[in-house]
Amino acid sequence: MSSLGVQLSIQDHHVVMDNGILRVTLSNPEGIVTGIQYSDIDNLLEVLNEESNRGYWDLVWSSPTSTGTTGKFDVIKATTFKVILEDEDQVELSFTRTWDASLEGKLVPLNIDKRFIMLRGCSGFYSYAIYEHLEDWPAFNLDETRIAFKLRKDKFHYMAMADNRQRNMPLPDDRVAPRGQALAYPEAVLLVNPIEPELKGEVDDKYQYSCDNKDSQVHGWICMDPAVGFWLITPSNEFRSGGPVKQNLTSHVGPTTLAVFLSAHYSGEDLVPKFKAGEAWKKVFGPVFIYVNSPYDGSDPIKLWDDAKLQMLMEVQSWPYNFPESDDFPKWDERGNVCGRLLVKERYIDDDYLSANCAYVGLATPGEVGSWQRECKNYQFWAKADDDGYFSISNIHVGDYNFYAWVPGFIGDYKYDVVISITEGCDIDIGDLVYEPPRDGPTLWEIGIPDRSAAEFYVPDPNPKYINKLYVNHPDKFRQYGIWERYAELYPDNDLIYTIGVSDFTKDWFFAQVTRKKEDNTYQGTTWQIKFNLDNVNRKGSYKLRVALASATYSELQVRVNDPKTNRPLFSSGLIGKDNSIARHGIHGLYWLYNVNIPGSLLVEGDNNTIFLTQARGNIPFQAIMYDYIRLEGPATSSFSKKI
Numbered sequence: 001m002s003s004l005g006v007q008l009s010i011q012d013h014h015v016v017m018d019n020g021i022l023r024v025t026l027s028n029p030e031g032i033v034t035g036i037q038y039s040d041i042d043n044l045l046e047v048l049n050e051e052s053n054r055g056y057w058d059l060v061w062s063s064p065t066s067t068g069t070t071g072k073f074d075v076i077k078a079t080t081f082k083v084i085l086e087d088e089d090q091v092e093l094s095f096t097r098t099w100d101a102s103l104e105g106k107l108v109p110l111n112i113d114k115r116f117i118m119l120r121g122c123s124g125f126y127s128y129a130i131y132e133h134l135e136d137w138p139a140f141n142l143d144e145t146r147i148a149f150k151l152r153k154d155k156f157h158y159m160a161m162a163d164n165r166q167r168n169m170p171l172p173d174d175r176v177a178p179r180g181q182a183l184a185y186p187e188a189v190l191l192v193n194p195i196e197p198e199l200k201g202e203v204d205d206k207y208q209y210s211c212d213n214k215d216s217q218v219h220g221w222i223c224m225d226p227a228v229g230f231w232l233i234t235p236s237n238e239f240r241s242g243g244p245v246k247q248n249l250t251s252h253v254g255p256t257t258l259a260v261f262l263s264a265h266y267s268g269e270d271l272v273p274k275f276k277a278g279e280a281w282k283k284v285f286g287p288v289f290i291y292v293n294s295p296y297d298g299s300d301p302i303k304l305w306d307d308a309k310l311q312m313l314m315e316v317q318s319w320p321y322n323f324p325e326s327d328d329f330p331k332w333d334e335r336g337n338v339c340g341r342l343l344v345k346e347r348y349i350d351d352d353y354l355s356a357n358c359a360y361v362g363l364a365t366p367g368e369v370g371s372w373q374r375e376c377k378n379y380q381f382w383a384k385a386d387d388d389g390y391f392s393i394s395n396i397h398v399g400d401y402n403f404y405a406w407v408p409g410f411i412g413d414y415k416y417d418v419v420i421s422i423t424e425g426c427d428i429d430i431g432d433l434v435y436e437p438p439r440d441g442p443t444l445w446e447i448g449i450p451d452r453s454a455a456e457f458y459v460p461d462p463n464p465k466y467i468n469k470l471y472v473n474h475p476d477k478f479r480q481y482g483i484w485e486r487y488a489e490l491y492p493d494n495d496l497i498y499t500i501g502v503s504d505f506t507k508d509w510f511f512a513q514v515t516r517k518k519e520d521n522t523y524q525g526t527t528w529q530i531k532f533n534l535d536n537v538n539r540k541g542s543y544k545l546r547v548a549l550a551s552a553t554y555s556e557l558q559v560r561v562n563d564p565k566t567n568r569p570l571f572s573s574g575l576i577g578k579d580n581s582i583a584r585h586g587i588h589g590l591y592w593l594y595n596v597n598i599p600g601s602l603l604v605e606g607d608n609n610t611i612f613l614t615q616a617r618g619n620i621p622f623q624a625i626m627y628d629y630i631r632l633e634g635p636a637t638s639s640f641s642k643k644i
Contacts, residue, residue, distance in 0.1 A: 005088025017118040029081035031095025061108040064139035069264035109137040128286030139277040146260040156255040160305040161219035203481040206252035207584040214244035218312035229304035233289040235315040241376035261285040268578025273376045336426035339392040355389035363401035370413035410437040441633040445500040450629040457511040460486040479585040500532035514624040525618040533607035541635030545596040551589035551626035552577025558614040571596040583622045
């Protein structure tokens with residue numbers, strides 16, 4: 001490890017930071033990373049690309065009247081360069097682009113300040129950006145923003161993002177005809193004649209490597225000769241939208257590595273922040289750490305992944321960093337902390353309070369119950385409770401928040417109604433909080449596990465023609481391409497029928513209620529049946545059907561009871577969801593919970609009861625519902641046992 005101080009060289013068109021370990025070149029004044037020299041490689045970035053297409057911040061923005069998630073793509077090129085700090089221990093550079101009325105309609109109405117930091121003795125560099133919208137500026141939508149790095153395709157072939165999600169990857173050339181054959185959408189390509197023959201017949205799709213924010217702290221690439229690793233480390237999720245289970249892209253064929261801060265993937269337009277005219281807003285995205293490593297002893301290059309994970313833990317423990325110079329990034333003593341305990345009161349399971357074991361707890365912008373999963377403008381701060389429900393949320397920005405939570409094993413969302421005001425250096429103990437999940441009566445039957453995911457249901461094997469070998473015999477089998485098509489093969493003529501007490505949801509409940517493709521290549525909605533027995537029926541009582549959805553895409557859920565032909569369903573969700581989780585190989589998107597009252601007069605004693613679940617929309621293969629959990633409750637006065 002070099003002990004040289006950090007050196008800065010300012011040239012006419014480039015700026016160079018060098019600490020004796022690596023040398024980073026940025027364009028002046030645009031602030032594009034054009035070169036990273038490390039080890040025996042003169043540039044880790046793709047030298048075949050234009051300089052503006054190597055390492056860059058970008059965004060997608062649109063007019064306030066637009067709908068959907070698409071807009072104008074903008075590689076952010078600054079117009080002013082400034083040295084913020086320069087000494088032997090640290091260099092911090094600023095590349096800014098300012099907005100004025102003459103740019104209306106041409107550039108996103110934001111002031112953007114991109115920062116790059118290099119420290120003495122550090123095998124990498126940091127980047128963050130400050131976005132600001134002033135009060136007298138026009139409205140706009142910000143559909144996406146991220147930092148991206150395009151690595152050399154002749155060097156980086158091995159990608160790693162988790163212990164069980166790493167592999168040799170195809171080359172970008174393999175995705176282009178005639179080597180690659182496009183499938184149902186542009187991102188998915190069948191490799192028909194790849195440069196590496198062992199990849200023939202596999203499917204490549206960048207969405208197969210998506211990851212929940214909570215699990216996406218380090219990912220990147222390894223060059224085998226010479227052995228070099230390139231990693232993007234995200235030490236905090238506070239600046240990402242949508243909370244801990246929001247999914248984002250990571251690394252994919254290119255070789256490309258991303259830190260996505262804001263996107264509508266697996267959620268749709270709900271996670272596109274829409275700024276009104278005159279709405280003041282400022283946010284810091286990052287810092288993230290770009291880490292490069294090489295083995296000290298000539299060991300297996302794959303072990304660079306283990307070193308990258310250790311470095312990630314060090315970065316997490318160092319958060320919030322004390323070295324960024326911007327006053328907009330608060331240091332640890334300018335933040336606050338909240339602790340407490342979350343308990344669960346579920347009278348039909350236990351008379352005593354239950355600990356909210358492994359609950360997800362967080363502070364986010366004040367809003368309605370569960371609003372955090374659609375919140376996309378401000379900061380969020382999340383932690384996980386311990387086995388006894390105790391939690392500590394640290395390093396929270398000054399401001400007003402609601403406390404939100406959800407507990408695996410229980411349906412619904414919790415919100416603490418008192419607004420929590422965070423001040424500098426505060427330590428707030430909010431004591432014991434009690435979540436009472438939705439419940440009217442005893443459980444008569446249930447399907448699935450209430451965990452906001454459809455992973456426990458039956459995920460079929462993929463068509464052998466369309467596999468990614470990484471996900472063969474893998475717990476994430478749902479990431480295989482085309483498994484939605486297996487439904488029509490399993491149920492060619494009639495839809496799924498599930499019998500309570502006989503069927504097994506891990507084998508008999510298809511992971512998604514998809515459309516069925518007909519012979520004329522059109523699609524139709526599907527109706528699933530749940531058959532169940534009732535020994536006694538309270539004809540004057542009210543039963544409750546709880547339907548928790550893990551995802552929905554342009555769908556309509558209709559519920560009928562014991563009469564599938566009634567024109568008017570007992571319940572309809574209306575058109576819901578733009579998650580696109582099926583096509584993007586996810587097992588969840590946004591969470592929905594519906595509570596349907598079923599009059600006892602609609603039910604009968606014996607085993608002739610059927611609930612019909614219809615996904616009524618059918619235009620494309622990806623219109624679908626993923627169920628998280630379904631439960632039927634008896635009337636509150638029933639004498640059924642507390643626990644099924």
